[in-house]
Amino acid sequence: TGNDDFKVSVQFAHGGVTAFEVTPPLVDNINRVPIERSQLTGVGDLVSGFVLKGEALDPALCDRHLRVFTGVERFDLAMSYLRDDKATSLRTGYQGPLVQCHLKYVPISGHFTTSATTNYLAKSDQLFVWYAPLAQSGYFIPYRVLIATSMGDLSMVLTGLKQ
Helix, strand or coil: CCCCCCEEEEEEECCEEEEEEEECCCCCCCCECCCCHHHHECCECHHHHCCEECCCCCHHHHCCEEEEECCCCEEEEEEEEEEEEEECCCCCCCCEEEEEEEEEEEEEECCECCCHHHHHHHHCCCEEEEEEECCCCCEEEEEEEEEEECCEEEEEECCCCCC
């Protein structure tokens, strides 16, 4: 954000954006890729995009293409199966089978062409998410997310789960 404070409000309905507002409004910049209205259909927010409905904890769970709009940026996350895994640490909120997916970040609009972070993520092949079942609900949630950055790995792990 360049140390700027701003508020973002986004409304979604029927698989698309119905309204969004950034306060204060973002200043037009020649290096910022404009957001087109046509890019705001068939999208969701970043958090709900990672809660998956599926038949089983298997490779098909990773066969997805997430279309995300944050209110500032529109990007895709192409997911693909990497491997089966198992959570064994007693310090986390889950122990059991996992599926590891590879993510490919594809910037669409709203980003700056000169952004080192955007360009790094777009070139990276080190974006991963491990999925665990949410009991017997048919939903699967991230157990772990790993993003390799130029300053080191960013890792988030599920530490608790109340049902």
